[in-house]
Amino acid sequence: MTEQQPGSATPKNFELLSNDDRKTIIAKLKDVPRDQVEKFIYENKRKEWALSYEGTKWIVREMADKGEAIRTDGHPKVERCMQDPEWMTCTILGKRVKVDREGKCEMVLDTNVGSARSWTKQKIGKDDNAKVIPDDFWFSKVVSKATRNLQQSMIPNDFKKAITVKLLEIKNGKAGTTQPQQQSQQGQRPPQGASAPAGQATQPSKPAGAQGQPPTQQAPANKAAAPANKPAQQQKPAPNPSTATIEAVQQGFRAVFVQFAKTEDKPALQKILKALTGKTAITDLERGLMQELGPLLRRQIKGEVKWNGMALHEMGTGEQLWPKVESQEEPVPEPQQEDAPPPPTDADIPMF
Numbered sequence: 257m258t259e260q261q262p263g264s265a266t267p268k269n270f271e272l273l274s275n276d277d278r279k280t281i282i283a284k285l286k287d288v289p290r291d292q293v294e295k296f297i298y299e300n301k302r303k304e305w306a307l308s309y310e311g312t313k314w315i316v317r318e319m320a321d322k323g324e325a326i327r328t329d330g331h332p333k334v335e336r337c338m339q340d341p342e343w344m345t346c347t348i349l350g351k352r353v354k355v356d357r358e359g360k361c362e363m364v365l366d367t368n369v370g371s372a373r374s375w376t377k378q379k380i381g382k383d384d385n386a387k388v389i390p391d392d393f394w395f396s397k398v399v400s401k402a403t404r405n406l407q408q409s410m411i412p413n414d415f416k417k418a419i420t421v422k423l424l425e426i427k428n429g430k431a432g433t434t435q436p437q438q439q440s441q442q443g444q445r446p447p448q449g450a451s452a453p454a455g456q457a458t459q460p461s462k463p464a465g466a467q468g469q470p471p472t473q474q475a476p477a478n479k480a481a482a483p484a485n486k487p488a489q490q491q492k493p494a495p496n497p498s499t500a501t502i503e504a505v506q507q508g509f510r511a512v513f514v515q516f517a518k519t520e521d522k523p524a525l526q527k528i529l530k531a532l533t534g535k536t537a538i539t540d541l542e543r544g545l546m547q548e549l550g551p552l553l554r555r556q557i558k559g560e561v562k563w564n565g566m567a568l569h570e571m572g573t574g575e576q577l578w579p580k581v582e583s584q585e586e587p588v589p590e591p592q593q594e595d596a597p598p599p600p601t602d603a604d605i606p607m608f
Contacts, residue, residue, distance in 0.1 A: 268331050272574060273319065273324055273412075275323055277322045278415055278418070280322075281315070281318045281319075281322070281419075282418060282419060282422050283421060284318070285419065285422050285426065286426070288423070288426055290426055290429065291422050292428060293424075293426050293427040294308075294427070295308065295310050295311070295375050296308055296310060296311030296314065296422050296423055297311055297420055297424070300501075302501065304501060305420055305424060306420070306501065307404075307408060307416060307419070308368055309400055309401075309403075309404045311419075311423075312407050312408055312411075313407075313416075315407075315411055315416075315433070316407050316411075316418065319411070320355075323354060323355050323356070324352065324353075324354055324355070324365075325352070325353045325354075325355055325362075325459050325563070326350060326351075326352050326353075326406075326407050326411075327350060327351055327352075327369070328349070328350045328352050328355060328403065329349040329350055329404065330347055330348075330349055331348075332346050332347065332348040332399050332402055332403070333347050333348070333522070334346045334395065334399070335345065337373060338536060338537070339537070340538075342375060342376055342377060342396075343373055343374065343375055343376065344373070344374055344376060344394060344398055345371065345373050345395055345398070345537075346371065346373075346374070346398040346401070346402040346555065347369055347370070347371045347402065347522065348369070348370045348371075348399075348402045348403060349367065349368075349369055349370075349406075349407055350367065350368055350369075350370060350406040350407070350410065351364050351365075351366070351367045351368075352364070352365045352366050352367075352368075352410045353365065364437055366410070366472065368406060368409045368410055368507070368510070368511050368514075369406070369510055369511075369514055369520065370403060370404075370405040370406020370407070370409060370507075371402055371405060371510070371538070371539070372398050372399075372402035372403045372404075372405055373398070373539060374394050374398035375391065375394065375398050376390065376391055376394045377389065377390055377391050377394075378390075378391040405503065405507060408503075408507070409507040409508075409510075409511065412591050413504070447502065460496065500597030502543055505543055505546050505547065506538050506539060506541075506546065508546075508550065509538060509541070509546040509549075509550050512553050512554055513525070513528075513529065513538070513551050513555075515553075516553040516554075516556055516563075531565065531566055532549065532578065532579070533545065533549070535540070549578060552568055552578055556568060559571075559577055561577060567579060
C-alpha cells in the first residue's frame with residue numbers, strides 16, 4: 257500500500273485558525289521579557305506601533321505549528337526602480353496553505369504578492385553634515401522588507417492587532433490586567449474562600465438549604481455583573497479604513513488588483529495599472545485613489561462592472577465609472593450689450 261502524497265487529497269480540516277488557536281498563540285507572549293518587546297514591534301515614522309521582521313516571523317512559525325503555513329513561492333525578483341536608478345524594487349510571491357498532517361495533504365487558501373523599495377545608499381550623520389555613502393546591505397534589506405510585507409498581508413488584521421496590543425501591555429507593565437475582565441465576561445465565580453468581586457461583596461452567602469429556590473432570585477447578581485461587561489465591549493471599536501497604515505492599504509489594493517488583472521506578469525500588471533491610474537507602481541498611488549478604485553475592481557471581479565481595457569463601465573447602463581468623467585459645465589452666455597442710441601440730430605436739439 258503506497259503512502260498518500262501531500263497535496264493529492266483535500267484536507268479534512270481546511271478552516272482557518274480557530275479562536276482557541278489564536279488565544280493559545282497570544283498566551284505564549286507572556287514569556288517575552290519586558291525589555292525584549294521592541295524586538296517584536298516598533299514605532300514607525302507615523303508614530304504607530306507595527307510588527308517588526310522578527311515579530312512577523314514569530315507569528316508565521318506559530319501559525320505553521322497550528323497547521324496554517326505561509327510560504328514564499330519562488331525566488332524574490334529584484335529590479336532597478338523605473339523612476340530613480342538609485343533605488344531598487346523587490347517583489348516576491350507567496351501563498352497561505354492549510355496543512356493536514358493526519359491526511360498528509362494540504363490545500364492552498366490564497367496567494368499574494370509582497371513588494372518593497374530600498375535605497376542603495378545611506379546617510380551617515382544628520383542635517384547638512386550628513387554624508388552619503390553606498391549601502392552594502394541594500395539587497396538583504398529590500399528582500400527582508402518584501403518578505404515581511406508578504407507575510408503580514410496574509411496574517412489576519414485583527415490577529416495582528418491583538419498581538420500588538422498584548423505586546424504593548426507587556427511593555428507598559430499592564431499584561432496582568434486583562435485576566436479579571438475575562439473572568440467577569442465568562443461569569444466565573446471566585447473560588448471558595450476567595451474574596452468576591454466588588455459588585456457582589458454586599459450579597460450574603462446562601463445556606464445549603466436554599467439551593468431549591470427559584471432562579472429568579474439570582475437576577476440582582478446578574479444585573480450587578482452586567483455593567484462590568486460593557487466597558488470590555490467598548491474597548492474594541494470598529495476598524496476604520498481611514499486609520500489603516502499606507503502599507504496595509506497598498507497590500508490590500510495589490511491583492512485585489514492582481515485578482516482583477518488575472519496575471520502575475522509584472523509588465524502586464526504595469527500596463528493595466530497605467531491604463532487605470534496613469535502610474536506603473538502601486539507605491540506611487542494615493543490612499544484615497546486606492547480606497548476608491550479598490551471596490552470598483554472587486555465589482556468587476558464579481559461580474560458587476562465591465563472592463564474594456566481602458567475604462568470601467570456599469571454593466572447595465574454603460575455609464576463610465578473609471579476613469580471618472582469630469583462634468584463639463586455649460587458655458588454661461590455673456591449678457592448682450594444693447595446698441596448705443598444714435599446721436600441727436602439738429603432737429604432734436606432744443607433752441608432754448
